[in-house]
Amino acid sequence: MDNLINPNDTKFFLEHVLINDPLGYSKDVKNKLDFFRRNRISKPVIYLGITSSSICAGVLDVRIAIESYVSEKNLDIDLVVVGSIGLCSDEPLVDVQLPGKNRIIFRKVTPNDIPTILDGVLNKFVPSELVLGQYRHELYEPWQGIPFIDDLEYFKGQNRVVLANCGRIDPNSIIDYMAFGGYRALSKALRNHTYEEICSMIEQSGLRGRGGGGYPTGTKWRKALQVSTDQRYMICNADESDPGAFVYRLLMESDPHRIIEGLIISAYAVGASKAIIYTRNSNILTVERLELAIKQAYEVGLLGYNILDSGFNIEMSVRKGPGAYVCGEETALIKSIEGKRGMPTVKPPYPTEQGLFGRPTVVNNVETVANVSSIILNGVDWYTSIGTEKSKGTKLFSISGKVSNTCFVEVSMGTSLSKIIDITGGTLNSKKLKAIHIGGPSGFSVLPEELDIQIDFDKMKEAGIAMGSGGIQVIDDSVCMIDLVKYFMYFIQKESCGKCIPCREGSRRMLEILQNITRRPVSENGQNTLERFKGVIHLESLAEVMRDTSLCGLGQNASNPVLRSLKLFREEYEEHIFDRKCKAGVCRDLRTFYIDIEKCTGCTACAKKCPTNAIIGTPRSPYFVVEDKCIGCGICEEVCKFSAVYFK
Numbered sequence: 001m002d003n004l005i006n007p008n009d010t011k012f013f014l015e016h017v018l019i020n021d022p023l024g025y026s027k028d029v030k031n032k033l034d035f036f037r038r039n040r041i042s043k044p045v046i047y048l049g050i051t052s053s054s055i056c057a058g059v060l061d062v063r064i065a066i067e068s069y070v071s072e073k074n075l076d077i078d079l080v081v082v083g084s085i086g087l088c089s090d091e092p093l094v095d096v097q098l099p100g101k102n103r104i105i106f107r108k109v110t111p112n113d114i115p116t117i118l119d120g121v122l123n124k125f126v127p128s129e130l131v132l133g134q135y136r137h138e139l140y141e142p143w144q145g146i147p148f149i150d151d152l153e154y155f156k157g158q159n160r161v162v163l164a165n166c167g168r169i170d171p172n173s174i175i176d177y178m179a180f181g182g183y184r185a186l187s188k189a190l191r192n193h194t195y196e197e198i199c200s201m202i203e204q205s206g207l208r209g210r211g212g213g214g215y216p217t218g219t220k221w222r223k224a225l226q227v228s229t230d231q232r233y234m235i236c237n238a239d240e241s242d243p244g245a246f247v248y249r250l251l252m253e254s255d256p257h258r259i260i261e262g263l264i265i266s267a268y269a270v271g272a273s274k275a276i277i278y279t280r281n282s283n284i285l286t287v288e289r290l291e292l293a294i295k296q297a298y299e300v301g302l303l304g305y306n307i308l309d310s311g312f313n314i315e316m317s318v319r320k321g322p323g324a325y326v327c328g329e330e331t332a333l334i335k336s337i338e339g340k341r342g343m344p345t346v347k348p349p350y351p352t353e354q355g356l357f358g359r360p361t362v363v364n365n366v367e368t369v370a371n372v373s374s375i376i377l378n379g380v381d382w383y384t385s386i387g388t389e390k391s392k393g394t395k396l397f398s399i400s401g402k403v404s405n406t407c408f409v410e411v412s413m414g415t416s417l418s419k420i421i422d423i424t425g426g427t428l429n430s431k432k433l434k435a436i437h438i439g440g441p442s443g444f445s446v447l448p449e450e451l452d453i454q455i456d457f458d459k460m461k462e463a464g465i466a467m468g469s470g471g472i473q474v475i476d477d478s479v480c481m482i483d484l485v486k487y488f489m490y491f492i493q494k495e496s497c498g499k500c501i502p503c504r505e506g507s508r509r510m511l512e513i514l515q516n517i518t519r520r521p522v523s524e525n526g527q528n529t530l531e532r533f534k535g536v537i538h539l540e541s542l543a544e545v546m547r548d549t550s551l552c553g554l555g556q557n558a559s560n561p562v563l564r565s566l567k568l569f570r571e572e573y574e575e576h577i578f579d580r581k582c583k584a585g586v587c588r589d590l591r592t593f594y595i596d597i598e599k600c601t602g603c604t605a606c607a608k609k610c611p612t613n614a615i616i617g618t619p620r621s622p623y624f625v626v627e628d629k630c631i632g633c634g635i636c637e638e639v640c641k642f643s644a645v646y647f648k
């Protein structure tokens with residue numbers, strides 16, 4: 001990876017950009033900034049979005065195809081790596097920009113598409129079937145007939161403050177970050193404000209923690225500041241291990257310096273001289289990008305000793321967690337950094353009083369930290385003008401499940417949940433929306449008719465749901481709610497640290513009850529049904545005990561999805577318990593397959609694949625399924641080319 005920073009570039013930014021008001025930039029500085037921002041390119045530029053999601057979509061092969069094309073044709077073209085714009089299901093994305101022309105984005109690009117795209121664009125012809133859109137730019141000429149991306153529903157409904165640089169700048173380049181305004185907030189904070197003032201600005205801005213709780217960030221900072229000590233710590237909680245949540249990871253991979261800048265300012269405000277970013281060991285690219293960015297910041301003098309001549313010293317490092325969900329809980333996270341087993345501890349004392357190595361420590365979520373530089377740079381009034389009365393600013397969400405576009409978005413607080421679903425393009429194949437689930441394994445489902453709820457910490461609480469850390473799963477009729485909550489409970493019981501009996505045993509018991517509901521009816525009789533019914537009745541009392549007696553949020557909130565689904569989808573529970581049916585056809589044990597004799601050609605494919613020899617017949621005559629032997633695996637349905645297999 002290219003880590004060479006030209007000392008003259010560093011000097012230019014430190015002397016002319018970080019310390020000057022942009023209105024005061026001379027013509028020379030403006031020209032140079034235009035050059036760094038690629039506003040006046042003299043040769044074509046290809047931008048390739050490389051993050052862990054696009055790597056899964058095959059972007060590394062696309063990169064090879066681009067490099068081969070460029071070298072075979074001996075072309076003079078720049079290839080710039082960028083992050084993700086958020087449209088994960090459209091990846092790999094390739095942007096092409098010609099001198100004087102707008103940058104165009106191509107979607108779902110395969111290595112085979114590269115010659116078509118590049119032959120076309122380099123000859124001023126755009127293969128429109130592969131195009132997502134073009135960026136709007138005041139200095140460039142637009143392409144005719146190509147939509148502007150800010151007119152697309154996906155971008156139109158968003159307010160991209162934290163995500164502003166994602167997919168636009170090179171995450172491996174501190175120069176790129178500075179060219180687009182990066183580290184100016186840090187410079188402003190260190191040169192113009194005391195740490196007390198920064199704390200006050202964050203308090204006045206109304207920024208609330210995005211890690212789920214919505215605790216006022218400024219208040220947390222001040223609490224740590226008020227403890228007299230020889231050492232304070234600032235930690236960025238970048239664990240993000242909820243199933244279905246991926247936005248923080250992709251933000252860190254797309255714009256790592258935003259996190260580093262926010263963390264330096266936060267550390268300054270709370271008087272910490274050591275800052276740590278805690279993320280999962282398995283987030284290989286995230287760690288790589290953060291570590292490179294930290295290295296560059298040291299090299300440029302924005303980390304380390306006497307930063308920007310302010311007298312402020314700060315050390316920063318990335319700590320790789322083992323990948324346990326509970327390690328995202330702040331006291332467990334602190335134990336993990338101390339080298340101990342990541343288990344939560346009783347609060348109080350809160351980390352702000354007695355945290356890492358017994359010293360006052362502020363733990364803030366990635367998104368919370370990512371907001372800090374924008375607030376300092378643009379001011380408190382700007383920030384308080386976004387959002388609702390008590391929930392200021394924007395909120396990030398990752399959206400997955402049965403949705404047309406798996407993506408991440410940033411919307412102003414106050415946006416309705418239905419608007420978020422619209423932005424993503426709605427359900428997959430325009431199927432009927434059954435619900436959305438917000439907040440992962442300890443979150444809540446929301447019915448379509450409730451989707452006018454606004455994104456707001458307090459309003460969501462009033463509606464009986466919680467913001468969570470930003471994962472939304474879209475659910476249609478092909479999803480079985482019991483199967484979904486069973487998965488969440490499986491996750492919770494697997495991830496429980498085991499310290500509290502109600503969490504450890506309660507989550508296991510809840511899982512057993514759910515498993516019992518979906519278990520195959522073997523020698524079924526009234527007694528079994530009664531047992532299942534009694535189990536469901538127990539869920540509520542179990543949930544209460546777990547909520548009241550568990551030490552941390554994992555155990556306290558474990559029953560949220562179960563209780564909510566019981567309330568909203570009672571019929572589905574009854575069908576599973578009494579009728580022994582799963583309408584969605586997801587619970588394998590509750591389905592038996594049949595063969596339509598009108599459609600069956602007797603091709604034998606299903607009988608050959610059936611793992612229990614449950615399908616019998618004579619070749620070229622209709623086959624049939626022996627019900628008692630069928631385990632509901634569905635292989636027969638998958639292999640039948642004549643749609644002759646169905647389940648009941």
Ligand SMILES: Cc1cc2nc3c(=O)[nH]c(=O)nc-3n(C[C@H](O)[C@H](O)[C@H](O)COP(=O)(O)O)c2cc1C
Nearest residue numbers: 209210211237239240328329330364365368553554
């Ligand atoms: C089981 C569990 C897992 C958590 N995981 C995360 C996480 O991955 N990231 C995060 O920021 N907060 C997580 N939290 C919340 C943290 O304990 C803490 O409240 C948060 O990091 C504080 O940051 P904020 O004030 O900026 O929201 C988790 C809490 C619990 C109970």
Ligand code: SF4
Nearest residue numbers: 497499500503552555
């Ligand atoms: S509630 Fe569960 S995860 Fe939390 S400390 Fe207790 S046993 Fe561990």
Ligand code: SF4
Nearest residue numbers: 600601603604606640
């Ligand atoms: S695969 Fe389909 S068509 Fe062939 S035997 Fe089985 S049910 Fe009949």
